[in-house]
Amino acid sequence: MHSSERRQAIIVLDFGSQYSRLITRRVRECHVYSELVPASTTLAQLQENEHLDIKGFILSGGPSSVYDEHAPSCDPAILASGLPVLGICYGMQLLALQMGGHVALSHGLREYGPATIEVVEDAAADAQNFRIFEGISASPEQTKDLDPEHGSQTLRMPVWMSHGDSVDRLPEGFRILARTDSNPVAAIAHPRGYIGLQFHPEVTHTPQGTAILRNFLFRICHCEESWTSGKVIEEAVELVRERVGNERVICGLSGGVDSAVAALLIHKAIGDQLTCVFVDTGLLRAGEREQVVETFGNHMHIPLVVVDARKRFLDRLANIVDPEQKRKIIGEEFIRIFEGEAERLAEKNGPIAFLAQGTLYPDVIESTSHDTAQTAKRIKTHHNVGGLPDEMVLQLVEPLRMLFKDEVREIGQALGLPDEWVWRHPFPGPGLAIRIIGAIDEERLETLRTADAIVIDEIRKAGIYRQLGQAFAVLTPIQSVGVMGDGRTYANVVAVRAVTTGDFMTADWARLSPDLLGKIANRLVNEVAAINRVVYDITSKPPATIEWE
Structure with missing residues (x-):
């Protein structure tokens, strides 16, 4: 502005x-x-x-x-x-x-x-x-x-x-x-x-x-209707230019709409001073890496670097059960990787001073005693807010920090982001790490990744994907007895979660039809060998949060 x-x-x-x-x-x-x-x-x-x-x-x-x-x-x-x-x-x-x-x-x-x-x-x-x-x-x-x-x-x-x-x-x-x-x-x-x-x-x-x-x-109050997506874009671009000047910026892409819109805004503001970095943590949804490369590298033509850090994250998360500890570890690893990439890129094109993130207003609200509300309690740490390390080399640029999700989607559409990105369900920065309750390993990750893809596939087939705010699978730490054929099984319990919401500050559990739930459950137990029981989460926010961890 x-x-x-x-x-x-x-x-x-x-x-x-x-x-x-x-x-x-x-x-x-x-x-x-x-x-x-x-x-x-x-x-x-x-x-x-x-x-x-x-x-x-x-x-x-x-x-x-x-x-x-x-x-x-x-x-x-x-x-x-x-x-x-x-x-x-x-x-x-x-x-x-x-x-x-x-x-x-x-x-x-x-x-x-x-x-x-x-x-x-x-x-x-x-x-x-x-x-x-x-x-x-x-x-x-x-x-x-x-x-x-x-x-x-x-x-x-x-x-x-x-x-x-x-x-x-x-x-x-x-x-x-x-x-x-x-x-x-x-x-x-x-x-x-x-x-x-x-x-x-x-x-x-x-x-x-x-x-x-x-x-x-x-x-x-005699206000004017002046808070529009066009005005938000104009102000955000100007603020980024004022803050960054001639310095170079790297932006962490996650595969979600928030970081994507942040990247587009910053690219609009400073052009080739921006390089996007996508970190493959091994905690991603099916097809995430390929989609990011196609959209940003091939479609949007924004400079993109892909970092394969799967082993690094899994090694750090081995035997970690506490969700807050998971978030802090993931937040710190992201920053250290971005700092390392900034140093590497600096050798070619000069120093990088800023790290851009797609932090939203609800992230800030839930991660702290609220920047603007002393009476609010911290609910959980978001890896890109409260999970950041105390000492950072890079300065943060967060053009969406005061925006809600639906505002971000409007801006994404105005900037030309493909609909499949704009309306994709949110995915937490820590990824599948906080949808696996308990310890994380490659086998459990693959089980959940496959299960999550089945849930989304059936919801899309039912034609209700856009009606839901978020839908996903959770791998619980519970195992239960089952019968398949003539044999006894002892396998994982998966929870399915689907919510409706306007702003993600509150949410209601989605009333999915029994037929749809039956299809999802049938596919999960038949197509994923490690699963023999499916439950459906019918808790609203509050008292629960949307994610399980």
Whole structure:
């Protein structure tokens, strides 16, 4: 981004909700840039970023009560900034409290799960001042009921609630906008742009949630739809040029869409200053190496080096069972290989200063206490984030670091990446190492590689590959007794995992048909000698993660 340009932004303050990242994503889906920051972030700190034109704030939900001893609060300067503020759940309670209202501790008004709100009549009539529900239409069967006393229609809509405490006294100038059967204060607002919603508009269980968020963005904050794939590409290219200058870069290709799009962006920015490096770790899916060489070396004509490091990785991973240790070993080996290749390439064409990676926003979120959220807990280490060694010779370039998966796919399409890459299911950087539960060896790798190819083949044949966010096989450490022919077997149990998801921050298990599951299981036990039992994982995220390790 040119230093003179400023990007319109909505700042989401994270108070610890499991949906904080989802709020950020929903705003971006409306083509408005959004950034997640810790709840403790001050207005002064935000104003230090001269590239951001802040148009409003969203206060997320969270697990705390506003009266807890260490409950997070909002910088008063943000509330006094004159910019619109939307408080969601805990954020609404905090907004009410800090603006002079009162919050009652849980006393029978708790609401968890589906609820129906009713927009109060005087707020609906004064839509110009209270625009959060303006223009909202809801499904006829559940939303607009005839009021027999007044002969008018009352807007009612399904929402998703998750709260114990409730606002019981409004700050001066605020008005109740909506209620539920059990809670008289389900939404509040002030004409100057302060909005409080006790429900969660960001989740799919609130069907009109996107329309409500769009009202906040466009009717209240007066944002423009400027966060588009074209704009993202333009900004990313400019930032890469500013960071890299005339230096040379190597980019680690993994075979997935993330590293591929990172490579295309960087190549667009600096051309032949980039060399891509593909490391064959021996932990890859079937046909991975061949696909990378064909696409980048022969189709995209981007300089590509292939490193055969299968023995090196397997030697380092021998007898390693702990998944975190696997990730750290793999992360360190990748970096050491890239450093070695950088030295080798430097002998021919001059020194290389930068290593590019396809790190995404969810990678960063899950690997740390979140760069921008002190209340989040580390879930697991990604080999290209928390798994990096402490000392590195190369500097990192991560043009996708603040993007979600679907944004990356849009950019990939805009850059001309083939559809088979753009829509390929994600594959973890550590590869099959974290889909083999327990120790890794060549035999177990080949068993899982074959099993995984069968799962994907059957899903493609069923015509549902694009409908799934991710699907794969997991080789468990369990062996079970089976019967094949007239003989007893004692072989491996394989788990099949398939999920649907929009942003990979949450996911639901895919309802594959019994016929499809039967075909998959039949092929696995008949075509892979080391397998005699197949199970299907029906756990959502949360509580589970998508990968098993």
